[in-house]
Amino acid sequence: FTLSAMTGLATSVSAASLTVGFSQIGSESGWRAAETTVTKQEAEKRGIDLKFADAQQKQENQIKAIRGFIAQGVDAILIAPVVATGWDAVLKEAKEENIPVILLDREIESPKDLYLTAVTSDQVHEGKVAGDWLVKDIGSKDCKVVELQGTTGSSPAINRKKGFEEAIKAASNIKIVRSQTGDFTRTKGKEVMESFIKAEGGGKDICAVYAHNDDMAVGAIQAIKEAGLKPGTDIKIVSIDAVPDIFQAMAKGEANATVELTPNMAGPAFDALEAYLKDKKEPPKWIQTESKLFTANDDPMKVYESKKGLGY
Ligand code: GZL
Numbered sequence: 001f002t003l004s005a006m007t008g009l010a011t012s013v014s015a016a017s018l019t020v021g022f023s024q025i026g027s028e029s030g031w032r033a034a035e036t037t038v039t040k041q042e043a044e045k046r047g048i049d050l051k052f053a054d055a056q057q058k059q060e061n062q063i064k065a066i067r068g069f070i071a072q073g074v075d076a077i078l079i080a081p082v083v084a085t086g087w088d089a090v091l092k093e094a095k096e097e098n099i100p101v102i103l104l105d106r107e108i109e110s111p112k113d114l115y116l117t118a119v120t121s122d123q124v125h126e127g128k129v130a131g132d133w134l135v136k137d138i139g140s141k142d143c144k145v146v147e148l149q150g151t152t153g154s155s156p157a158i159n160r161k162k163g164f165e166e167a168i169k170a171a172s173n174i175k176i177v178r179s180q181t182g183d184f185t186r187t188k189g190k191e192v193m194e195s196f197i198k199a200e201g202g203g204k205d206i207c208a209v210y211a212h213n214d215d216m217a218v219g220a221i222q223a224i225k226e227a228g229l230k231p232g233t234d235i236k237i238v239s240i241d242a243v244p245d246i247f248q249a250m251a252k253g254e255a256n257a258t259v260e261l262t263p264n265m266a267g268p269a270f271d272a273l274e275a276y277l278k279d280k281k282e283p284p285k286w287i288q289t290e291s292k293l294f295t296a297n298d299d300p301m302k303v304y305e306s307k308k309g310l311g312y
Contacts (some may be wrong), residue, residue, distance in 0.1 A: 017047040018277070020270075021041060021069030022078040026057040028151075029215040030064055030243040030312040035080070035105065036264035037311020042266040046274070047284060057082055057151070057183075060283035063090045070097050076116075076273050078162075078266065080104045082155040089113060102273060103149045104265040107155040117272050117283040119265040123159030124166075124192040126259045126291045130238045131167020133257045133293060134208055143207035146196040147179035148189050157181065160212045160240060177206075189216025193223035203227045208236040214246040214258055221254050231304060232256055242294055244307045250300035260292040 027033050043050035051063035059082050069077050070093055072201035077099055081087060091114035094101050103118035168174045178196050182189035189211060198202035211217035217239035224231040231237055232254040242260035249255035272283035294303060
């Protein structure tokens with residue numbers, strides 16, 4: 001091969017590259033920011049032309065962006081759906097134009113023929129892993145838990161609550177006494193935790209916080225410290241995502257456990273899309289990513305270092 005022939009080959013392949021629209025929820029958490037970074041890296045690696053739209057966590061902005069992608073005639077659409085309902089109409093419009101849709105990191109309640117596949121973790125399992133850790137850590141001690149829920153109506157908020165409640169059901173000594181959404185953000189997580197502390201004897205009656213993501217847990221840690229209590233010892237902290245900052249907190253003894261969620265949903269999504277478009281290979285309706293428990297005993301600063309460069 002001469003160099004020019006090689007370059008020619010390369011450009012001809014990239015000329016046939018795909019154009020994919022990505023309707024992203026927003027940047028409400030460190031994990032979400034990492035997912036955006038990794039999705040752009042995965043597209044770049046494959047020579048995919050990615051059209052990115054940030055919805056600032058509003059479903060109507062996502063639907064507008066999806067309609068824009070359909071009008072542009074993109075080859076496929078990625079959606080991280082902020083909530084689980086209200087997608088049927090716009091997904092039918094994409095289907096009418098034969099534009100395959102892939103869901104990232106959250107499920108929806110629409111009929112499964114309206115999307116090609118969903119790349120998500122098992123969020124009920126995540127909640128169960130978190131609850132099982134707490135049951136083991138607490139033993140037979142009476143424990144009042146406060147819960148910081150994710151975005152109301154989102155599949156992770158619904159499923160993580162369900163899984164955690166399943167895990168603690170048999171432990172009559174462990175009770176969720178307060179539960180409210182912190183919308184997956186640090187700011188809201190801190191605000192809601194402040195109200196829980198006020199309502200529960202200045203916080204001394206609270207034994208543990210279960211936060212549906214690490215960002216809300218980090219907000220709660222701040223509120224607990226400002227109330228003069230020690231997060232990680234006076235009040236146990238268990239959450240989900242495994243973002244770098246939760247490992248820094250663990251290293252300081254201020255957090256106890258997290259369930260890992262990979263920000264790389266796009267890799268499996270693009271692989272399934274290319275197999276579908278090139279060889280008409282139908283993927284399964286669900287591509288599951290794994291969930292791994294990390295605690296303060298797992299060398300947190302080593303894990304923290306390993307997560308550098310992923311765009312958190
Ligand atoms: C879960 C994902 C959640 C993350 C949060 O799969 O949708 O959204 O756990 C993010 O950090 O806001």
